[in-house]
Amino acid sequence: MTYSLTTPLYYVNAKPHLGSVYTTLACDALARFQRLEGQDVVFITGVDEHGQKIQRTAETQNISPIDHCDRISALYSDLWTRWHISNDRFVRTTSPRHLPLVQAFFQRCEAAGHIRTGHQEGWYCVDCEEFKDDPADAKAPDCPIHRKPLEWRDEENLFFCLSQFQERIETLIADPQFIAPASRRREIENFVAGGLRDFSISRVNVSWGLPVPGHPGHTFYVWFDALLGYLTALLDDGGAVDLDRLADIGWPADVHVIGKDILRFHAVYWPAMLMSAGLPVPKRVFGHGFLTREGQKMGKALGNVLDPEILLERCGTDAVRWYLLRDIQFGEDGDFQQQRFMDLVNNDLANTIGNLLNRTASMSRKWFEASLPPVSPDVRSEHPLKQPTEQTIERVRQSIPALAFQDAAEAVLQLAIEANGYLNEQAPWSLMKQPGHEEKVGDDLYAVLECCRVIGLLLQPLVPGLSSRILAQLDQRPSDDGWTQALRWGQLEPGVGLPKPEPVMQRLELESPL
């Protein structure tokens, strides 16, 4: 089965920010999970590169738009490499394959009678790429968002007849599965209930865009061409750019993961476009929340932007992934707090999980010839820690497909806490001082190490680096295709040598603000 998922195609107006990293990390966790579950995953990310805004940004730097796009796009793809993002595709809307796809798609919409010409005039903000509601006789109005002067536009555009899709879109979004989280669905419902209006899909005075076939002088409006990037990405499998192939290679997408700000484009405009072109709509659109920092909106104005580069260098991927996925309910807004970041990484990862493994492996090596203990036969099928372990596995496998990363992370952590508690109750270090308890000690250490092994496996999608370090400590490797099998209790081989324990997670010591 193909499982396809997408991040937004990030707009290359500026270098990547933490928000993009957040979305991409979440998708990466989901993609890794689905692969482990045996799905044939196509994980798509990429960049959106057209539009007047980019044209102007390039102009101010005295470079050509494509040079600018090349530069920023490279920043994105490099960043994903360094964060070890497991994307299968990286699509650029300036790629030569994209144009024919957009044109073919447009022609389908046009042939279906959903394209018309229309006149549009008003005050326009280039940074927003949208018309504002300021009255026509306003004098030199500014954009409230960008605080820049609006420009008067009076042009002939092509329109997509969204109004014809009112009922079909209402039906679509009425499906509780389609928009997630549920809290955002009502917003879209309200919006749709207000009546859908046609929207313009071309511009006449923007050269940095894809030409509309049969309409000289028109280029596609960025949104129209950007969304289609998902299809281009999917078709970029070595085969032809042919809309008819989509059904065979993973369309419709299982989920589009996006920020809440662009939910409407994905939940309303995009499905309508697809319907017009006779293609199926995505199965689900998930709009996650935004990140603030120490309670404040991140922004250039405040100078409090968290740079992903710095985060990566100073903290590493595992720490950041864990913090973002574990502490923020995916879907809700979240606040990045440096102290809490350190507290959670150190407590959860270094102390609770890392130290559990470290102390247990040390004991095992110390008392059982640098190896896993020999065990009584029934431990591999029955032990007090077996059931909690199986419940944890179940919870993780339920949570991640629902993008409830926080629940998954907490479940794993809970297992480590239970195992730590169990060790303290049994106190093998005391038992070892009395003769005749070696077997009991061996059994318990084995069981706790089994918990560690499962923890390592379950952590694979969330924090892959840490996961492989945990598994290596147990002389195991990350799972490729045998995950379900590996998740069964009792897979560690008694008596096998254990490597010398090394801390699997360094504590985070951040002296200065990030």
Next chain:
RNA sequence: GUCAGAGUAGCUCAGCUGGUUAGAGCACAGGAUUCAUAACCCUGAGGUCGAGAGUUCAAGUCUCUCCUCUGACACCA
């Protein structure tokens, strides 16, 4: 302005269809322990559940009013 959502321990939040002394994590205090990354385990302190009124035998949980915050409101990747 209209609509939606939220206001619960210092912080971040959980509390389903109303029902014993309001929960968790972090932070804080004390204890226990020594296998371990000054880690682990246990205990404790800490809340008039935004304000006011009402319904009810009983309200954080329902109704109304008010205050505060957030989001959406037609094309802000």
